[in-house]
Amino acid sequence: MVQYQAADLDASFAALADATRRGVLEQLGRAEASITELAETFRITLTGMKKHVVVLERAGLVTTEKIGRVRTCRLGPRDLEEEAAWIEHRRQLWNARFDALDDVVRDLKRKETANGPKKR
Amino acid sequence: MVQYQAADLDASFAALADATRRGVLEQLGRAEASITELAETFRITLTGMKKHVVVLERAGLVTTEKIGRVRTCRLGPRDLEEEAAWIEHRRQLWNARFDALDDVVRDLKRKETANGPKKR
DNA sequence: CTGATACTGAACCATATGGTTCAGTATGCT
DNA sequence: AGCATACTGAACCATATGGTTCAGTATCAG
Numbered sequence: 001m002v003q004y005q006a007a008d009l010d011a012s013f014a015a016l017a018d019a020t021r022r023g024v025l026e027q028l029g030r031a032e033a034s035i036t037e038l039a040e041t042f043r044i045t046l047t048g049m050k051k052h053v054v055v056l057e058r059a060g061l062v063t064t065e066k067i068g069r070v071r072t073c074r075l076g077p078r079d080l081e082e083e084a085a086w087i088e089h090r091r092q093l094w095n096a097r098f099d100a101l102d103d104v105v106r107d108l109k110r111k112e113t114a115n116g117p118k119k120r
Numbered sequence: 121m122v123q124y125q126a127a128d129l130d131a132s133f134a135a136l137a138d139a140t141r142r143g144v145l146e147q148l149g150r151a152e153a154s155i156t157e158l159a160e161t162f163r164i165t166l167t168g169m170k171k172h173v174v175v176l177e178r179a180g181l182v183t184t185e186k187i188g189r190v191r192t193c194r195l196g197p198r199d200l201e202e203e204a205a206w207i208e209h210r211r212q213l214w215n216a217r218f219d220a221l222d223d224v225v226r227d228l229k230r231k232e233t234a235n236g237p238k239k240r
Numbered sequence: 241c242t243g244a245t246a247c248t249g250a251a252c253c254a255t256a257t258g259g260t261t262c263a264g265t266a267t268g269c270t
Numbered sequence: 271a272g273c274a275t276a277c278t279g280a281a282c283c284a285t286a287t288g289g290t291t292c293a294g295t296a297t298c299a300g
Contacts, residue, residue, distance in 0.1 A: 006139040006142075009136070009137075009139070009142065010137055010138065010139060013133050013134075013136040013137035014133075014134070014137035014257095016129070016133040016137075017129075017130055017133035017134035017136075017137050018130065018257090018258080019126040019129070019130060020258085022126075022129065022206075025210060026210075029210065034276080034277095035276075035277065036275085036276060036277080044258090044259075044260090045259080045260065045261085046276075046277065046278085047259085047260075047261085047277090047278075047279085048258070048259055048260075050277075050278070050279095051257085051258070051259085052258085055257090066276095066277085068266090068267055068268070068276090069266065069267045069268070069275065069276040069277065070267095070275095070276065070277085071276080071277070081211070083207055084204065084207045084208060084211060086142075087203055087204045087207065088204060090145060090146075090149065091201070091204060134287095138287090138288085140288090154246080154247095155246075155247065156245085156246060156247080164288090164289075164290090165289080165290065165291085166246075166247065166248085167247090167248075167249085167289085167290075167291085168288070168289055168290075170247075170248070170249095171287085171288070171289085172288085175287090186246095186247085188246090188296090188297055188298070189245065189246040189247065189296065189297045189298070190245095190246065190247085190297095191246080191247065
């Protein structure tokens with residue numbers, strides 16, 4: 001069984017809980033980019049974007065490398081496998097529960113039909 | 121193509137970014153529970169647990185129903201499908217990128233071998 | 241009616257978040 | 271050298287978060 005690391009999940013779900021940071025991940029999915037480029041895309045200050053990048057780095061979703069004046073940002077090293085696994089596991093329990101509920105509802109409807117439709 | 125609703129993703133990723141709330145979802149995956157029961161499991165006050173439940177409700181991950189004095193909490197109506205889809209989509213781009221990187225590395229190694237191993 | 245139970249809401253607290261501005265430092269260009 | 275570029279760090283701000291306590295309200299049990 002997979003063991004989820006609470007702190008890791010905290011950090012990456014928190015990182016994903018912001019539209020700007022999700023946008024950064026999308027942009028980096030297409031091509032690497034500098035802090036300046038990312039800041040321009042999202043119309044915020046360099047300093048503001050730097051902070052987002054730090055959050056993404058701490059979550060392990062982005063790596064950066066400074067060459068000369070420019071810090072280049074890329075995806076990785078984590079690939080959200082753990083988060084995907086957590087969500088999928090939950091979804092399975094979820095759906096099992098909803099299926100069970102469906103059965104109950106179906107059962108009720110069947111009985112209701114057998115007793116004739118209820119008056120309004 | 122799926123359209124992701126930024127506000128929905130914000131709310132549910134934020135809801136998932138806390139170990140206590142993830143624990144609540146797990147517990148509710150096994151059986152419905154009252155606020156009191158949840159608060160006891162996680163050793164926090166009733167008021168504190170109420171707030172977590174409100175967050176999960178706003179994210180659509182939990183529904184509650186108050187009968188008499190007791191508010192019963194259950195999973196639903198959302199089942200994290202959108203979140204799973206977002207993560208999976210990202211993972212695909214991710215992995216495509218890493219595969220491409222692998223190719224480059226493999227290519228470099230091949231050339232290196234062809235030119236004889238580099239001195240340390 | 242009385243007391244216990246289960247929650248609710250307001251107020252407060254410390255810390256985090258998402259943003260800014262301003263003042264650097266380090267690097268590249270001419 | 272001298273200027274522009276790219277980032278960095280400190281300080282500040284408003285709001286949100288995760289928790290608490292305290293003072294209710296509503297319901298159930300006897």
